[in-house]
Structure formats: structure tokens, C-alpha cells
Amino acid sequence: MCRMRMMVLLLSVMMVNVLLMDAMVESTAEFDPYKVLGVTRSASQAEIKKVYKRLAKEWHPDKNKNPEAEDMFIKITKSYEILTNEEKRASYDRYGQTDNTHPYGRGHHGFRHFHDNFYFDESFFHFPFNNKGGRDFADSKYTLHFNQYISEVVPDSFKRPYLIKITSDWCFSCIHIEPVWKETVQELETLGIGIGVVDVGYERRLANHLGAHQTPSFLGVVNGKVAFFHYAVVKGHLMQFVEDLLPQRLVEKVTDKNNQEFLKSWHELNKPHVLLFDQVPSVPLLYKLTAFAYKDYVQFGYVDQGLSETADLLRKFNINTYAPTMLVFKEDVEKPADIIQAKGMKKQIIDEFISNNKFLLAPRLVNQKLFDELCPVKQFHRRRKYCVLLITGEEESFATGNEAFLSLASANTNDVLRFAYVYQRRQQPLCDVLLKNKDSTLPQQVVILERRNGAGKILYKPVSGGWNGSKEDKHKLLEELERLQKDPSILNNDAVLPELNNEFTSMFLIRWIYTAYDYLAEIIDDLLHNNWREVMPLLSLIFSALFILFGTVVIQAFSDSSEEKQPKTKAKEASKAENGSPNTSSTSRFFLFQIVVSLPNIVNGKLIYSAFRCCINLHFEKLTLMTGFVVQGHIYWILVSLNQYWIFIYLCMLISLLFMLRLFI
Incomplete structure (x- = not known):
């Protein structure tokens, strides 16, 4: 009996496979990436990319409810992958097929489902007996831990973007995206992009910090900010995702x-x-x-x-x-x-x-960071570095001296010498130290200095006679530099330099506007891709704020109507005030005070104590008590469970909320 059942099961599986293979052959014969995208065989990469973006947006299953949308979206994605890969495109043009022309992928049964805003292949009867879940041995060198992410990845993300895969043990879906992941990693590493893998089973703290709650998923980190990947898991999409992480004005x-x-x-x-x-x-x-x-x-x-x-x-x-x-x-x-x-x-x-070319021949010292790199502190295992510094002005009258100094810097071939200049008005504290006890009537002066330690101590020597760019001045400076090579002790003055002023601080407002724009773009992106887990707390807070405002208006309306019906309300309110009973205005003020005072307790996790205190003090106003719970609960929720940039948004909204409440008080 058991043998009969096994034979029936095997025959059923074989029949299913035959039917699926027939469907695959038929589909392969009909599949034409050019027809799917509606482009000619001579279409450029820019045209293909433009058409793909339009079709992908039109046929995305999350937005298009047509039953055929999922299959069409898969074909569009596969066509884009073929036509944007020169080798696959050439193979298709020559032979009418590639290694993987079938829109559902070679060796798979064509069953797909969408998961966390991107899709992946999923085959039947395929279990990871030779590999523990979705973890791959090759991924071990990319494994990230919480401390490593905070101390290494975040600072490094200001110089290069990171692509991070979120996986876990026994993640069957992770197995089917491994070929795409490996191929993408291989190409991204040659470009210098950082790669990371987070196993939520072992690094739950890091996963929560990143806001990653599904496996498999992908995210990017750039400038310390996290962005989630929402599209089909193909190499072209991942490459484009990494490129889109970069600022637009580079x-x-x-x-x-x-x-x-x-x-x-x-x-x-x-x-x-x-x-x-x-x-x-x-x-x-x-x-x-x-x-x-x-x-x-x-x-x-x-x-x-x-x-x-x-x-x-x-x-x-x-x-x-x-x-x-x-x-x-x-x-x-x-x-x-x-x-x-x-x-x-x-x-x-x-x-x-x-x-080798990241500095000008004679750059202007505009901040301490540039000064530290141009004129580094002397190290025991390195050669001495001397800075030849021109103290000048911004007016046109200084142009001749500045050009002469630049010509001297252009002719310099000695790696030991670094030429730079400062504007005296912009770096007045620095210039006051270097020109101490010197003739301040000289318009331009040259100082040779050597930094001795990171605390600002230097040895220096002003070149006598000032600087006007004449041949005599050039000859005098060259003689001093030759003497310095033979006898470093000619730098017989010492001083402690103050930190340089940052001349680009005026750009702070522009940087703040760009940052606010990036945050707004992230919120819109989350809303468009239904990333409700991250957006829901913000939406909940907005509705709570509207509820509080509505409740405040209702309280105010009832108090106004009671004043009209009862002409003696003022006398009663005065007697209540004498007895210490709160009126509506004092209640609202006290409620506002309770929210602000309870913030430290909420941040420290003392939600129950804070809510209990609010309950005792505001027992006479049920609506106010309810809004107190709502606000305090959302503060705790947002500060604990969300990414760091939401705290910034929340604080801005809280301040706005307090100001709006003040209008009704």
C-alpha cells in the first residue's frame, strides 16, 4: 500500500514537472525582451532605462491590481536585466537566447511571490541541507556586529556607501537570491563599495537599530543614514540602488x-x-x-x-x-x-x-582640518614638514604679492616644504600670535613654521622685511629655506597656536536645507513603497496631535458655552481659584507642564511612573488624561523603536505641537 502511494506521488510530481517544462519552453519561445520593453534593437542604454522605469512603475504589483501584473512585471525586469548587460544582450541578438532568457529564471519552476516590496524565486522541494539556512560561508567575512557598525561602518559611510544584506538562519528565501547577491558583491567590491551582512538571529540589537524586521532584505548606508531597498532583487536594481544613495550634486x-x-x-x-x-x-x-x-x-x-x-x-x-x-x-x-x-x-x-593632487599649489588655510593635513605634526619616524605661510589680505592691492608667492610655490619640488596663505582678517587670532612683537605696518609677511605637537605648539621664524613679491623678497625667502635645510635650529621662536576659524561655517544653513530635503525624500519614499512599519509611528503621532487639538477646542467650546448660560460663572471661578481649584486655562497649562516634565522619565523608560503621576494630577479631566497617555506612549515608542532620524522629526513636531497648544491656552 505504501509503495502504491509512493508511486502515485512520484508520478504526480513527474507530470507536474513535464507540464511546467512545456510551459517554460513555450514561454521561452515567446519571450522577446525588445518586445516586452517596446524598444528597437538599436535602442541605447539611456532609452532602455527610461522605458523600464515607466513600465516598472506602471506594472508594479503593489500598484497595479491586474491579475497579470505580477507576470508582466517579472518579464519587464528580466528584459531590463538582459538588455542592460552587454554580454547577455549580444548573446540574445546572436542566438536568440541567453544563459537565462526565460523570464522566470533557468532551472526554476516559475513560481514567485512578493515579499517586503521585492520579489525572489522560490522552488518546491528544495531545502538547505548542505547549508544552514540563508547563511553562506562566503558571507562570514562581511558579517557585521553592533559595535563594529557604530565604530567603523557609520564613520566610513561618509567616504563610501555600504550595501548590507539582512538574513537569518533557515531563511529559505535567502537561498534563491544568493547568486544575484554574490554577483553584485563581486562587482561592487571592485568599485570600493562597502559590503555587510547582518544575521538577525545573532545581531538582533543591530537589526532593530537599522529598522530591519524582514529577511531577506537589503539596505544602504551613506553619510550615517539608512535607506531600504524596495525593488526586484536583480543585479541591475541593486547597482542602481547603490548609485541612488549618493548625493545628487557630486x-x-x-x-x-x-x-x-x-x-x-x-x-x-x-x-x-x-x-x-x-x-x-x-x-x-x-x-x-x-x-x-x-x-x-x-x-x-x-x-x-x-x-x-x-x-x-x-x-x-x-x-x-x-x-x-x-x-x-x-x-x-x-x-x-x-x-x-x-x-x-x-x-x-x-x-x-x-x-597626489588633492591640494592646490598654495591653498588658503580655511579651517583646522586643512591646516592639520597640510602642516602635520612632526612624527619620529617621518621627515620634518615645514610650512611657508603668507599672511595677506583679500584686497586687490595684495594681488601682486599673492601671485609672486604662487609662482614660487609652483616652482617648488621639495616634498618637505608646503606653501599656504591666510587672510589676516579671517584668521586674526592665528596672525596675532605669529606677528607678535613684529612690525604690524607691513602689509604682507611670510612665516616659516614647524608644528611640534597636536596641542598647537610650533617653532617658527618670520622672514624679515615683509613681502611684496619683488625679486629681492623671493631671493631672501629662498636663502632662508636653504639655511633651514642645513640648520633647523633657525626656527628659534616658539608659540602655541589657537584653533583656526572655520571660514565655511556660513554654509551651515544651506547644508541644513539639503539635510531637511533628504529627510523629506526618505519619508516620501517610505510612503510610496508602503514601508508602514517605519512610517506608522509618525502617522500615529500626527493623528494623536490632531486628537489633542480637537479635544482642546472641545474643552474651550464647552467652557465658553457654560459662561454664557451661567452669568455667575466668574464669581464661582474666582471662589474656586481662591480654594485652589483649577479652571480650564490652568488645567491646560498644567497638562502642558506635565508633558514637558515627564519627558526625562519617558526617555529613561519610566513610562508607568510618569503615566501614574499624570493620572493622579489630572483625574478631574478625562480627556486631558487620555491625551496625556497618548502623547507619553508615542514619545516612548518613537524614541525606543525607530531609527535615529525619526527623533529629529519627532522633536520638531513636538515643538510645533506645544506652540499650537499654546494658542488655545
Whole structure:
């Protein structure tokens, strides 16, 4: 009997497999990625990407309730994956198929389901007996722990983005995305992108900190902020997700019209400018990542060689259009300070090129960070570093001396010497220390200094006679530098320098606006992709605030109506006030006081005690008591369970709420 049942079961499975294979063959024959996307065989990558975004938005199963939406979305995604991969596209054009032309994937049965806003293949009768759940041995080197994430990943995310996979033991769905994950990681690592894996079974604290509650899921970290991946798990989507993590204003498109404006901004920004010439219309991801890593040092521009608007630039700098070319400009905008050209620019080559050119020939000291890098503290195992500092002004009358100092810095080939200048009015405390007991009537002066420790101690020597850029001044300075090479003891003055003023602090408002815009974009993104677990506390708080306002208005309306019906209300209120009984206004004020006072207790987790105290003090006003519980509960919920940026939003809303309540008091 058992054998008969087993045979029936096996026959059933075989029949199902045959039917599925027939369906796959038929579907494969009908599947044409060009027809699915509605593009021609000569369509460019930009056209394919534009059409894909439109179709993916139209057929996404979360938004399109058509029963065929899921299958159509899968075909659209697969078509995009084939046509954006040069090898797969060439294979399809030549043979009519690729290694994985079938829209549901090779070797799978075509069953799919959506999970946490992205989909993945799921086969029947497939269990991870040889691998413990969704964990892969190759992922062990990417495993993140809470302390490691806080101390290493977050600071490093200000220089490069991170892609993190959330997984767990016995996550069967995680197995089917492993090939895509491995292929994506292999390519992203060559670009220098950070990779991480979080196992929620072992790192529950980190998973809660990130706001990751589903497995498998993917998220990105850049500038310390977390963003979730919401699309189909294919390599192209993950690559695009990482690219979208980067700020939008990293690289400027440069043409014949704006190239002079771009290059001449070196003086205002106090940075070298780099131009990449390439034939692709969009900025390469590797170049964007480089711009993000060196955004504090270098300004980046991109020139599309395929545009007619860039023809003059190509002729001016004699650019070879057969290979990408990178030029770096410093103080001279007509002649590049350095150049590199290669058909396949690797990350290591680009990093070395930018690192060797991340400072101007004679940069302006605008903050302490730049001073520390240009004039480092002497180390025992390193050679001495001397800074030749010009103290000057911003007026046009100082231009001659400044240009002469720059020409001297341009001719310098000694790595031991660093040339820089400061504006005396902007760095007055620093200049007062260096020019102490010196002739202050001299308009410009040069000081040679060496830093001795991180506390600001220096040895220095002012060059006598000041500086006006004459040949005599140049000769005198060169003689002092030659003497310094032979006898470092000529730096016979010592002092302790104050910390430099940050001349870019005026940009704080602009940075704050950009930050607020990024937060708003994240909220909209969460709403569009139904990420309710993260958005629900905020929505709940908004409705609670509206409830409190409505309750306050109702209380005020009842109190006004009672005053009209009872002409003796004022006398009663006066007698109650004498006896210590609270009126409506005092009740509202006391309620507001209770919310503010209870905040420290709530933050420390003393929710029960705070609510109990509110209950005792406000027993005479049921509505106020209810709103007290609502507000305190939401404060506790948000501060404990949400990502850090929600605290910022919550505090802003709380302040606004208090001001609105004050209008009714």
C-alpha cells in the first residue's frame, strides 16, 4: 500500500514537472525582451532605462491590481536585466537566447511571490541541507556586529556607501537570491563599495537599530543614514540602488559654455578641479564614488565627448576620444597640472591620481582640518614638514604679492616644504600670535613654521622685511629655506597656536536645507513603497496631535458655552481659584507642564511612573488624561523603536505641537 502511494506521488510530481517544462519552453519561445520593453534593437542604454522605469512603475504589483501584473512585471525586469548587460544582450541578438532568457529564471519552476516590496524565486522541494539556512560561508567575512557598525561602518559611510544584506538562519528565501547577491558583491567590491551582512538571529540589537524586521532584505548606508531597498532583487536594481544613495550634486556636467566658470571657481572653493572626458552619456559610477570619497578636497566635473557642445573643450586640451581621460586643474585654469589616460581606469589608479593632487599649489588655510593635513605634526619616524605661510589680505592691492608667492610655490619640488596663505582678517587670532612683537605696518609677511605637537605648539621664524613679491623678497625667502635645510635650529621662536576659524561655517544653513530635503525624500519614499512599519509611528503621532487639538477646542467650546448660560460663572471661578481649584486655562497649562516634565522619565523608560503621576494630577479631566497617555506612549515608542532620524522629526513636531497648544491656552 505504501509503495502504491509512493508511486502515485512520484508520478504526480513527474507530470507536474513535464507540464511546467512545456510551459517554460513555450514561454521561452515567446519571450522577446525588445518586445516586452517596446524598444528597437538599436535602442541605447539611456532609452532602455527610461522605458523600464515607466513600465516598472506602471506594472508594479503593489500598484497595479491586474491579475497579470505580477507576470508582466517579472518579464519587464528580466528584459531590463538582459538588455542592460552587454554580454547577455549580444548573446540574445546572436542566438536568440541567453544563459537565462526565460523570464522566470533557468532551472526554476516559475513560481514567485512578493515579499517586503521585492520579489525572489522560490522552488518546491528544495531545502538547505548542505547549508544552514540563508547563511553562506562566503558571507562570514562581511558579517557585521553592533559595535563594529557604530565604530567603523557609520564613520566610513561618509567616504563610501555600504550595501548590507539582512538574513537569518533557515531563511529559505535567502537561498534563491544568493547568486544575484554574490554577483553584485563581486562587482561592487571592485568599485570600493562597502559590503555587510547582518544575521538577525545573532545581531538582533543591530537589526532593530537599522529598522530591519524582514529577511531577506537589503539596505544602504551613506553619510550615517539608512535607506531600504524596495525593488526586484536583480543585479541591475541593486547597482542602481547603490548609485541612488549618493548625493545628487557630486559631479557637475561641463560643456563649452560653463567650463571657464567651473574651473575658475578654484579660488572661491579653495579646491583643485578634476575633469573626466568619456564617451558615455551618464557619469560612470566609479567616478561618482571617487567624487564622494574626495568631496572635501576636490571639485569634480564630467565632459560627455559625444555632445557637440563639448567639441571646443576636446580640441582645446587635445583629448583622445578613444580612451577616458582625466585632467586636474589647480591655480592655472588654462593648463592642467596633471593628466591620466587609460582604457580601463581602475579604482586604485584613480585614487592614487586624486590623492597626489588633492591640494592646490598654495591653498588658503580655511579651517583646522586643512591646516592639520597640510602642516602635520612632526612624527619620529617621518621627515620634518615645514610650512611657508603668507599672511595677506583679500584686497586687490595684495594681488601682486599673492601671485609672486604662487609662482614660487609652483616652482617648488621639495616634498618637505608646503606653501599656504591666510587672510589676516579671517584668521586674526592665528596672525596675532605669529606677528607678535613684529612690525604690524607691513602689509604682507611670510612665516616659516614647524608644528611640534597636536596641542598647537610650533617653532617658527618670520622672514624679515615683509613681502611684496619683488625679486629681492623671493631671493631672501629662498636663502632662508636653504639655511633651514642645513640648520633647523633657525626656527628659534616658539608659540602655541589657537584653533583656526572655520571660514565655511556660513554654509551651515544651506547644508541644513539639503539635510531637511533628504529627510523629506526618505519619508516620501517610505510612503510610496508602503514601508508602514517605519512610517506608522509618525502617522500615529500626527493623528494623536490632531486628537489633542480637537479635544482642546472641545474643552474651550464647552467652557465658553457654560459662561454664557451661567452669568455667575466668574464669581464661582474666582471662589474656586481662591480654594485652589483649577479652571480650564490652568488645567491646560498644567497638562502642558506635565508633558514637558515627564519627558526625562519617558526617555529613561519610566513610562508607568510618569503615566501614574499624570493620572493622579489630572483625574478631574478625562480627556486631558487620555491625551496625556497618548502623547507619553508615542514619545516612548518613537524614541525606543525607530531609527535615529525619526527623533529629529519627532522633536520638531513636538515643538510645533506645544506652540499650537499654546494658542488655545
